[in-house]
Amino acid sequence: QSALTQPASVSGSPEESITISCTGSSSDVGGFNFVSWYQQHPGKAPKVMIYDVTKRPSGVSNRFSGSKSGNTASLTISGLQAEDEADYYCSSFTGSNTYVFGTGTKVSVL
Amino acid sequence: VQLVESGGGFVQPGGSLRLSCAASEFTFSDYAMSWVRQAPGKGLEWVSVISASGATTYYADSVKGRFTISRDNSKSILFLQMASLRAEDTAIYYCARSKSRWELLGGFDYWGQGTLVTVS
Numbered sequence: 129q130s131a132l133t134q135p136a137s138v139s140g141s142p143e144e145s146i147t148i149s150c151t152g153s154s155s156d157v158g159g160f161n162f163v164s165w166y167q168q169h170p171g172k173a174p175k176v177m178i179y180d181v182t183k184r185p186s187g188v189s190n191r192f193s194g195s196k197s198g199n200t201a202s203l204t205i206s207g208l209q210a211e212d213e214a215d216y217y218c219s220s221f222t223g224s225n226t227y228v229f230g231t232g233t234k235v236s237v238l
Numbered sequence: 239v240q241l242v243e244s245g246g247g248f249v250q251p252g253g254s255l256r257l258s259c260a261a262s263e264f265t266f267s268d269y270a271m272s273w274v275r276q277a278p279g280k281g282l283e284w285v286s287v288i289s290a291s292g293a294t295t296y297y298a299d300s301v302k303g304r305f306t307i308s309r310d311n312s313k314s315i316l317f318l319q320m321a322s323l324r325a326e327d328t329a330i331y332y333c334a335r336s337k338s339r340w341e342l343l344g345g346f347d348y349w350g351q352g353t354l355v356t357v358s
Binding site: 129131162164166168173174175176179180185217219221225226227228229230231232 | 272274281282283284287296297298299300332337341342343344345346347349350351352
């Protein structure tokens with residue numbers, strides 16, 4: 129149950145696009161289409177931004193998109209805005225009936 | 239959908255604590271529920287899941303044999319009984335709802351605000 133690997137930090141200027149990677153293995157990210165991404169602002173509960181690799185919940189901006197290639201999933205934020213500054217966590221179901229989160233990425237808007 | 243955790247607090251190493259998560263505004267008995275924790279300044283860690291009926295449970299290796307998840311569907315409450323607590327169990331504990339009525343661990347769509355457990 130090792131955590132999925134994410135970059136510690138990613139930054140970008142307003143209106144730019146950034147991409148956060150999430151690397152796992154064939155036992156989690158690569159083996160199932162149950163990858164989700166969560167946004168967490170300081171002192172707040174996580175909020176789902178992407179589920180099932182590419183799906184966006186109602187109410188989430190279409191500036192957020194997800195994809196997957198092999199054992200690596202990605203979250204792209206387009207048109208970066210100040211309110212996007214937060215921690216982001218990927219997650220995945222695993223083959224051993226457990227669930228694993230990523231190490232987390234701090235997104236900074238310059 | 240509302241999820242409200244309670245029961246957190248200070249406890250000595252080796253002690254026990256029971257957390258509760260009161261659910262409302264949805265049919266609680268239709269959904270699997272999980273506990274997820276976050277140590278101060280650290281990332282998220284999945285702890286345990288229970289199926290909608292309560293018949294199936296799974297645990298992270300870090301808590302297996304020490305924590306027990308359960309639910310009372312008649313009262314729409316989720317529980318986490320924690321025993322043999324260690325300093326490394328110090329965290330905010332969140333309850334979270336599975337995003338689909340037909341999935342156990344496909345992801346979470348609603349989270350509570352969390353309750354802090356401090357083992358010291």
